[in-house]
Amino acid sequence: MSAKARAGTTILVVDDVAASRYALGAVLRRDGHRVVLAASAGDALIELDVRRRAGRLPDVALVDVGLPDMSGFDLCRRLKETPPFAALPVVHFSAARIAPADRCLGLDAGGEAYLTVPAEPEEIQAVVRAAARGARHRSDAEAQAGHLTRLAETILAVQSARCPRELAEAAAVGTARLTHGPAAAFVIGDDGELHRSLSRRRATAALPDEGAHDAVVRLIQRGMTGHVGVHDTVVPAPMWPAGFFHAEPSDGTGRLVGARLALARAHEGAAPVCLATPVYDQGPAPGTGRFVGRLAHATAVAAERLLMYEMERHIALTLQRSFLPAHVPQTPGTEVVVRYEPATRDTEIGGDFYASLDTSHGLLTCIGDVVGHSLDAATVMVEIRHALRAYCIEDPDPRTLAQRLDGMLQRYHPEVTATLCLALVDPVTGHTRVANAGHIPPLVVGDDGTAHYVRASGPLLGLGLDRPPPTETVLRPTDRLLLVTDGLIETRGTDLAESMEHLRTVAAEAPLGVAALCDTLLACLGHGRDDDIALLALRLRADGQDLRDGPKDPA
Structure with missing residues (x-):
């Protein structure tokens, strides 16, 4: 000694x-x-x-x-x-x-x-x-x-972050625990957007001005120039924007002379992150620099994953919004309403889709779901929807369409399966042909408070199995045809048959009208769901001669 x-x-x-x-x-x-x-x-x-x-x-x-x-x-x-x-x-x-x-x-x-x-x-x-x-x-x-324990706990919180804002918050709080002082964390997105968070022991409730954002971004980018991995530097107080740390704290550590920055990025071109702590002229060196550096590296790895996911989610949502419009074109003699609700969990992007297409043999309605939750699922959803639009021009028969879509998946996406329900409706006679591929069957809801499922079933798309003949039924002007995806009713631990019966009961008690039916189902069943929800409801309008006189015999 x-x-x-x-x-x-x-x-x-x-x-x-x-x-x-x-x-x-x-x-x-x-x-x-x-x-x-x-x-x-x-x-x-x-x-x-x-x-x-x-x-x-x-x-x-x-x-x-x-x-x-x-x-x-x-x-x-x-x-x-x-x-x-x-x-x-x-x-x-x-x-x-x-x-x-x-x-x-x-x-x-x-x-x-x-x-x-x-x-x-x-x-x-x-x-x-x-x-x-x-x-x-x-x-x-x-x-x-103790430092290693706090570091491990903080890295776990960082890896559990669901968005860049939560990531910055976890990193700032963890840095403060490691250094026993105030801290700030910054994550720069690909578009230059700054995600930042201050520890609870911060100087002010908000940054003094927006210029501080730009100043921090410039300092981080300058500090990371030519560096990959972790880089440590000290920025003198005159160059560091005011408001992050106390200029003269009350704990006797003296005057703020700078900010110590632990900078990191996973690889060249990846999003840089910064963990900042104050340097005071009378304050002892924290002796935790290598721990903060390890935390900065873990934050950079998590940031890359989150920002890539944000980009993927944005692309998928753009696809969904582009190809699943809130309103569908109306065909004479029918009224069609659609509803789409994304999953409440922002980590999920589904492959739910619907379509309403006017064909030479009547109105073709469709609802389906590509198995999985990813950008790939959303992309395959778009391909199925485009293929359906093309195939139905040549032959709108539901069974034929299901067979052709099944072949398309086997050829171009052999690892993908999807559920699908197709209903071809004659607006004049109400004659309806249904082909089902592993999906919840259509529900016919009457204005008299009754509701029943159309008995239509068949294997999933993508398996290459034989398709049964379509199920035929006749819709009355007082009937509403309802197609839904399983996100509306499927609950972990609950039998699907029980959930379908609950849906049938709620639908039977819903107010008249297709829009009221969809809105009632969403209000009663659609809260807090972990999967996307799509609904399509159709009814015949009595504005043609045949329906005014009553539906014709389909034969």
Whole structure:
């Protein structure tokens, strides 16, 4: 232990003999230690409690075994059983109890060493130095373990972030825990957008002006020029935008002289991140730089994943909004209403789709769902919808369309499956032909409060299995044909048949009209769903001669 280190070491000497107490104190002071004297165990406990409150516990306690109010062994046990003092090294000494059994009692009580006095000053100094050195090593190891634990917890929070804002918030809070001071975290998106968060110990509730955003972006980009991985730098206070940290905090650390930036990015061209902490002229170096650097690297890796997902989600939502319009063209003699609700979880992008197409044989309605939740699912959804529009020009027969779409998936997307329900409706007669490919069958809802499913079934698209003939039914002007995706009713742990029955009951009790039917179903069943929801409702309008006279026999 160096003289400088000894100069910062405080030794508590507990001895009821004044001459011995002062002699030990003199020996220790000559070795560079600060010395605190106590004449009894009670005095020692009072002194330790005062120092605990002030945050200045001694580094070693040198305790006489034969104290008048409590033996040195009992005092040691009491200290070791009290959490604030348990780590304090205790060295017993005695001029009377010098047998090997006495040494064993001291060690069993929790003491680190046992001195027999009188002893040479060099021996006393060496034993105390060894005890202080061991305690310091243990303290450093515990601090290291604490930093690693906090780092692991923060990395878990960073990896669990669902968006760049949550990522910046987790990184800022974690940096503050590592450094025991204020911190700020910044993530720059591909479009230059700055996502930032301040720890709870921040200087102000908001940035002083918008120019601070641009200044931080420039500093981060300049600091990361030519660097990949983790890069550490200090920005002088005049160059650092005001408002992130206190210029002169009240904890005695002095004046703000700069900001320490831990900069990181996963690879060249990836989004850079920055974890910033203040540097004060009287504040001690935190000694946690490498931990903050590791956190910055973990944040950069998480940022790349999140920002890539944000881009993918934006593309998928653009596709969905482009190819699933909120309103469909109306065919004479029919009224069609559609509804689409994305999943409440922003991590999910579905492949739900619907279509309403005017063909040479009537109105073709369709609803389906590509299995999976990803940009790939949304892309395949668009392909199916385009293929359906092209195929129905040549032949709108539902069974034929299902077969051709099944072949298209097998050829171009052999790993993909999809559910689909097609209904070809003659607006004049109400004659309807339904082909189902693993989807929830259509529900016919009457104005008289009844509702029943059309008995139509068949294998999923993409499996290459034979298709059954279409199911035929006749819609009356008082009937509404409802097509839905399973996101409306499917609940984990609940049998699908039970969910379908619940849907049938709610639909039967819904107000008249196709729009009212869809809105009622969404209001009753569509809250908090983890999957996309699509609905298509159709009814015949009695504006043709045949329907005014009643529906014709389909034959």
